[in-house]
């Protein structure tokens with residue numbers, strides 16, 4: 001190790017923070033060990049190989065302005081709000097030592113009188129309840145270990161956003177491992193993310209400073225505005241990265257309209273509807289038989305699908321049924 005540094009982002013945009021983290025990984029200066037601390041405003045972060053529709057309630061996310069982000073590491077889906085803080089260790093492979101990194105977090109907890117415990121491969125718990133989920137990435141010469149810390153987060157939000165809607169789904173890909181969770185503030189009165197930041201800094205100093213030299217702290221440094229970070233931002237914010245990468249899945253949506261019951265069986269690949277089977281007991285079977293062309297090869301995205309249905313050039317009674325379908329799809333909000 002040549003030197004250590006601490007980087008703090010005060011911005012709360014998850015796509016930007018993930019871009020900064022990825023920039024740190026891609027541009028790693030030889031021999032530098034970085035601790036990056038960051039927070040996100042209301043966000044669900046899914047793992048690299050996850051299906052967003054299976055992991056969270058997409059329509060609720062949309063309605064309540066919760067951002068969906070996908071990260072470069074594997075593992076499950078977590079919720080971040082202002083009561084959650086994230087840490088990232090970015091370093092050359094030869095300096096990577098998960099035990100040492102976890103020790104930084106456990107010692108940070110000790111400073112607050114909290115006895116954290118490593119559980120399984122990825123979690124840190126207290127009293128058997130999880131307050132930190134961790135995930136890892138290994139490039140050819142650089143490693144990333146990042147994790148969450150639930151400090152004083154709104155647990156009702158966490159639960160409701162990470163509960164998928166009820167549609168029946170068959171899907172491949174990585175499934176999250178639901179745990180009992182807790183806030184660290186339950187173990188230290190008045191705890192907030194500023195105190196945690198301070199304690200993380202102290203703990204990292206103790207573990208990584210060389211010859212008792214202070215480790216420098218960079219808050220929103222100028223290089224945050226580099227072109228390369230904007231480029232990564234474009235990817236992180238893009239529909240293709242967040243949804244298009246979703247695993248293959250089959251999903252069934254069903255509803256009863258006054259004119260009959262409708263079942264839509266979608267086969268989705270890379271977030272595009274590849275095939276659809278539509279069943280209905282509606283009297284107008286001709287209408288039902290003509291429906292599939294409106295869905296096949298379209299994005300699996302409620303808004304654009306609903307618009308597409310509404311714009312279809314049909315008249316009379318069938319137009320009303322089409323509008324009913326469009327309204328319902330919009331309401332489903334996938």
Ligand SMILES: Nc1ncnc2c1ncn2[C@@H]1O[C@H](COP(=O)(O)OC(=O)CCCC[C@@H]2CCSS2)[C@@H](O)[C@H]1O
Nearest residue numbers: 075076078079131132133134146147148176177178179
């Ligand atoms: N913020 C947060 N912290 C800890 N645990 C959480 C959190 N949100 C949800 N959960 C619980 O973890 C499981 C999912 O556990 P699972 O083990 O499936 O996934 C993880 O832990 C992934 C951690 C990723 C950490 C990254 C660090 C920076 S960006 S995100 C979920 O169902 C909840 O029960």
